[in-house]
Amino acid sequence: MRPDIVVVGGGIVGCCVALELATRHRVKVVVLERAIPGAEASSAAAGILGAQVEAHELEGAPFDRDLFSFMIAARARHASLDVELVERVGFGTGYRPAGALKTTMGDVAALHAKYAFQKALARVAFLDGAEARQLEPALSAEVKAAVHFPDDGQVDPPLLLRALHQACVASGVELRSGAMVRGVRVEGQRARGVDLVDGVLEADRVVVAAGSWSSLVGNLPTGLRKVHPVRGQIVQVETRPPIVRGVVMGDRGYVLARADGRTLLGSTMEEVGHVKEVTAGGVHQVLTQALALLPALASAPISGTWSGFRPAAPRPILGATFVEGLYVATGHHRNGVLLAPESGRLLADLVVTGRCDRDLSAFSPIE
Ligand SMILES: Cc1cc2nc3c(=O)[nH]c(=O)nc-3n(C[C@H](O)[C@H](O)[C@H](O)COP(=O)(O)OP(=O)(O)OC[C@H]3O[C@@H](n4cnc5c(N)ncnc54)[C@H](O)[C@@H]3O)c2cc1C
Structure with a gap:
């Protein structure tokens, strides 16, 4: 049967859009x-829902308020997505609102200045080193200060993706693997579907x-607007009981633990194109940062390494293009897991009704 809407890409963004289209708009x-x-x-x-810890100001560059408000709304959406997926497929996303702690071993005033703008907007606490170690006892004695975001959290992305895919299929979405899209079909400034390597799939949007x-x-x-890959490498170790409660970030790297003891150490930010490798240098960097933060990790067995490509852009790219019926949802960079459920809700509304309840002009795909 001819679909109403074709989504190119079965990652978290594409699947969140598809689930919203199928469940709320019945297309x-x-x-x-x-x-x-x-x-x-x-x-x-890693699955960090870092609406606040990821929103920091650099000298002379205030954090984008449109994006901050979007991130806060997206974090809230994860709580309801977890419940919704349990209802639909019997298991959730591994959602845990266990907080995030941004620490420093260096310039305390600079750390506090980065997040000062949040005092008026969200729950945030500025801690000294001893207070930070009360929250996370395994933290290094070298940590001088921290900022605590009690409402940030985490999900388990592979689990979330499984639940999302099952929910999509159960809601009538057709999920085709091995379907390589060569290009969008455009006739007379209107999208008409896509060209696949082995045929055509027609659709109005x-x-x-x-x-x-x-x-x-x-x-x-x-x-x-363009998107490009920024590679990130992760090292997984095992700590039982889990070495940290929430997400712990250092001046560069981060550590978070699943309830079962899988502990993720991240991550690099590399401009190397789509070269999918785990490198000696990457692993060295990740381990150096993580062990400085939490020295007890030195005895943790390594149980995995991997890399992936963040879809990088200065801001998320979300909305309509010049071509009628053609939309883009990408550029979620370091925060795509956080943002995707809310992006999916907004874009699905826009595609079907022509409007949504957030002004997306700051995220327009048009340059
Ligand atoms: C190491 C690392 C750590 C991260 N940690 C976090 C985190 O803690 N919190 C957070 O919020 N975000 C995090 N991110 C970012 C987050 O993973 C991304 O922003 C998000 O997953 C992007 O989702 P996506 O659906 O846009 O892309 P993807 O998951 O890459 O999905 C795109 C899909 O499109 C498919 N595709 C591409 N071209 C075609 C084509 N022509 N035809 C058909 N299919 C095609 C691909 O095969 C792919 O499956 C991290 C990223 C990395 C790499």
Whole structure:
């Protein structure tokens, strides 16, 4: 059957859009995924819901208030998504609102200044080193100060993706693996579907949600904002009982633990194109940062390493293009797991009704 809407890319963004389209708008959706749904950035992610810890000001560059408000709303959406997925498929996302702690061993005043703007907007506490160690006893004695965000949290991305895929299928979304989209079909300034390697799929509306590959999808109009890959490497170790309660961030790296003791150490930010490797230098960097933060990690056995590509752009890219019926949902960079459920809700409304309850002009795909 001819779908109403085709979504290109079966990562967290594409699947959140598809689930919202199918469940709330009751339209026929096909998600085209060239490989395995969820197997790229979305499963590589640590799963930090860092609406506040990720929102910091740098000298002379105030944090984008539109984006901050979007991040806060997205974090709240994760609580309801977890419940919704349990109802739909019997298991949730591993959602844990256990807080995040941003620490420093260096310039305390600089750390506090980065987050001072949040005092008027959200719950945040400025701590000295001893207070930080009360929250996270395994923290290094070298940590001088921290900022605590009690409402930030985490999910388990591979679990979330499994639940999301099952919910999509149960809601009537057709999820096609091995479907490589060559380009968007455009006739007379209207989207008409997509060209696949082995045929054509017609539809009146197309959503490009191909992560860090989005700008490589063929036949997109010129003048759209671009996305590029930023590689991140993660090292997984085992700590039982879990070495930390919430997310712990240092001046650069971070550590978080699942309830079962899997402990993720992250991550690099590398401009190396789509080269999917775990490197000696990357692992060295991640381990050096994590062990400085939590010295007891030195005896933890390593149980995995992986890398993935963040779809990088200065701001998320979300909305309509010049071509009628063609939409883009990408550029979620370091915070795609956090943002995707809310992006999916907003974009689904926009695609079907022409409007949504947030002003998306700051995130327009048009340059
Ligand atoms: C190491 C690492 C750690 C991270 N940690 C966090 C975190 O803690 N918190 C957080 O919020 N975010 C985190 N992120 C960011 C987050 O993972 C991404 O922003 C998010 O997963 C992007 O989702 P996506 O659906 O846009 O992209 P992807 O998950 O990459 O999905 C895009 C999909 O499109 C498919 N595709 C591409 N081209 C085509 C085509 N032509 N035809 C068909 N299919 C195609 C791909 O195969 C892929 O499956 C992290 C990322 C990395 C790499």
